[in-house]
Amino acid sequence: MPRLLKKIHGDWQICDVAEISWKTQEEWRAGSALQVSVDAEPAPGWLDASSIAIEFPAMTDGRGLSLAVLLRNRLGYSGELVARGSVHQDIAHFLARCGFDVIELPDEERLETALRWIDPHTGYYQPSVISRESALNNAS
Amino acid sequence: MYQYNEFDRNFVNQRVAHYRDQTERYLQGDLSEEEFLQLRLRNGLYVQRLAPMLRVAIPYGTLSSQQLRALASISNDFDRGYGHLSTRQNMQFNWPALEDVPDILQALADVDMHAIQTSGSCIRNVTTDQFAGAAADEDIDPRPFCELLRQWSTSHPEFEWLPRKFKIAVTGATFDRAAIGVHDIGIRINGSSEQPENALVDIYAGGGLGRTPVLGALIREQLPVKHLLTYTEAIMRVYNRYGRRDNKYKARIKILVRALTAEGFKAQVDEEWAAINHEQGAVPAAELSRLSAFFAPPSFAELDNAGELLGTQRLENPAFNRWMKHNVHPHRVRGYSVVTLSTKTTGMPPGDVSSDQMDAVASWADSYGFGEIRISHEQNFVLPHIPQDKLYGLWQQADAVGLGHFNAGLISDMICCPGGDYCSLANAKSLPVAEAIQRRFADYDYQHDLGNLDLNISGCMNACGHHHVGHIGILGVDKKGEEFYQISLGGHAGHSGESPRLGQIVGPSVAREEVCDVIEKVIQVYLEHRFVGETFLSCFNRIGILPFKESIYAKAA
Structure with missing residues (x-):
């Protein structure tokens, strides 16, 4: 049973979950779990996925962050969004603010580090997928 | 200037705490060299040829006396008693110990400074006119908009992991001292400082120096300034998604703009911007006023000209x-x-x-x-x-104390990167070349007679010394393990009131000991051809590169 970092009712936790059978864009059908690459173009049909995973080819590849923002803000996807692949514990907080609510990491130590730093600041300069609050809006 | 509030202070302190933890984990062996590299870069720390180098952000080149004193203390406590002013308005320390960096960052945070995003593939320190708020030719002070961009781009969740580094420059004056044409995004603000919320902005994209120098294309004119952040967001998103990541030499936004053409790129950005809720994301007028208030003129006395x-x-x-x-x-x-x-x-x-x-x-x-x-x-x-x-x-x-030299804008006031003496990227040394040229042209009357002459030296094609936009540019190149120098002529960064232009390479590169002679020949050609009062650049524009070529490469009789 895989262990991962998951946001449950607004709180991030390390938990065990049932294995998901991810399908590629070619194999995928409505109601099943869809895994896409970071260069995929979001399609309205994805709203019917039981869960969506974005696979990062490298810790430095920020395309998955933009794709997540588009899924959340443009497509209106509100289901589970999973970060998989070369995901790094020290980037978890960026993933969280781009709308991911599940983060896969290879071992307990990395999960704990990611959890410890999932929200490193008490406030942020810009609004994000998960919060309209920002330093820029404080003046208004 | 901008004053940190509690929010800003918390932010930089929390950032230091996070980085301290990352450094400790690296020193314990919990983070690999490769993993830590990405994290330390985003906190300003490089590992150079001889030692680590820490690049401290001086946002848009503005700092207070208290902050400069803190930099002096840091250079004494953690370095060798000096710092280096970079070509992007930052300060670099060349000898800090890696394990001391969290303490240095805390010392910076204590005076409202940081080294966030001064390196790595992210949005870097926003630069501007060094005379902002003072220049006689300024229409609107660019610094409130720079601060707006600084805040917005700091730890932006979506744009911290771009294909490559990303540099933004802003100007609000007639003469562009910020060189906006050679930045990833160049912003010209039009309007008046009294009504910042009514300003209109022109946005250039895809400029840059480096291996493939390109001038930015004007992709948006007269955009109401409240949309500055959402329009920038649209550019960043298009670049983040479609910029090349397979080859670091083709990863800058200029390559994407060229591949799509400026029109194609603009169309894509406009389409993205149309899909953003840009009214919801508009910068509130109150926020622009709040930021502008920090840059209100100091209480000038009623003085007469002296x-x-x-x-x-x-x-x-x-x-x-x-x-x-x-x-x-x-x-x-x-x-x-x-x-x-x-x-x-x-x-x-x-x-x-x-x-x-x-x-x-x-x-x-x-x-x-x-x-x-x-x-x-x-x-x-x-x-x-x-x-x-x-x-x-x-x-x-x-x-x-050695800061009263009269040479601003003259040939000996060259821009020069640290080069092969310090930088691990450099192909050739730049500092000895700079010094040799300064010695050759030390005579004041001669320098003064030559007038305004920008001589820029880079130790490699990354072009930190801006050689492409020097009236005379010198680029260090490696030829089978030996250091050679390529000379270009006629470039300028746009600060003479014209659009910037890239220099033309004059011919085959030359050995280090020949550089001064070549520069002297270039100067001789100018002196022989110039009309009374004609600058080097105007003369070059009139006569072209050929006379220079002929003089430099003339076969011995």
Whole structure:
């Protein structure tokens, strides 16, 4: 049973979950779990996925962050969004603010580090997928 | 200048805490070299040829006397008593210990400074006109907009992991001293500082130097400034998603803009921007007013121009006269001047300043100039608001500590990267070349006769020394393991009131010992061809590159 970092009712936790059978864009059908690459173009049909995973080819590849923002803000996807692949514990907080609510990491130590730093600041300069609050809006 | 509030202070302190934890995990072996690299870069730490190098952000080149004193202390406590002013208005320390960096960052945070995003593939320190808020030719102060962009781009969750580094420059003056045409995004603000919310912005994209120098394309004109952030977001998103990631030499936004064509890129950005809820994301007018208030002019005294006094002082002291001619610039307020303190003294690496010099500049800023200091991309200090009757005293003090050199804008005021002496990317040394040229052209009358001449030196094609936009550019290249130098002519960064232009390579590269002779030949051709009062650049524009080529590469008879 895989262990991962998951946001449950607004709180991030390390938990065990049932294995998901991810399908590629070619194999995928409505109601099943869809895994896409970071260069995929979001399609309205994805709203019917039981869960969506974005696979990062490298810790430095920020395309998955933009794709997540588009899924959340443009497509209106509100289901589970999973970060998989070369995901790094020290980037978890960026993933969280781009709308991911599940983060896969290879071992307990990395999960704990990611959890410890999932929200490193008490406030942020810009609004994000998960919060309209920002330093820029404080003046208004 | 901008004053941190509790939010900003919490932010930088929390960032230091996070980085301290990352450093500890690296030192314990929990983070690999490769993993830590990405994290330390985003906190300003490189590992260079000889030691780590920490690049401290000086947002848009503005700092207070208190902050400069803190930089001086840091250079004494953690480095070797000096710092280096970079071509992007930052300060670099060349010898910090990796394990000390969290403490250095805390010392910076204590005076409202940081090193966030000064390296790595993310949005870097926003740069601007070093005379902002003081220049006589300024329409609108660009700094509130720079601060807006600084805040927005700091730890932006979506744009921290771009294909490559990303540089934004902003100007609000007639003469573009920020070189907006050679940045990933260049922004021209049109309007007045009294009504910042009514400003309109022109946005250029895809400019840059480096291996493939390109001038930015104008992709949006007269955009209401409240949309500045959402439009920038649209550009960043298109770049983040479609910029190349397979080859770091083709990963800058200029390559994407070229591949799509400027029109194609603009269409894609406009389509993205249309899909963003840009009214919801608009910058509130109150926020623009709040930021602008920080940059309100200091309480200038009602002064008269000190022409008569200065006239006497200049007659009495020829060295002061030279300095007045080259290093003192018109201020927008009567009775005040803008002063450039040159770091380009022969024998000192361009941009290097000692802690004593930093302390001295801070004290002059306090005594004469409202405690304000600027760093220019020409790697000099600027004191933006000096009463004219204090100029002579200031100059005497500056001259006593090696900061009173008269060469601002002259051939010896070259822009120069640290080159092969320090940088692990460099193909060739740049500092000895700079010094040799300064020695060859040391004679004041000769330099003065040559007039404004931008000579820029880069130790490799990454072009940190901006060689493409020097009137004379020198680029270090590696030829089968030997250091050679390629000379280009006729470039400029746009600060003469025209659109910037890239220099033309004059011919095959030359050995280091030949560089000075080649530069001298270039100068000779100019002197032979120029009309009375014609600058090097105008003369080059008129006669073209051929006469220079012929002189440099003439076969011995």
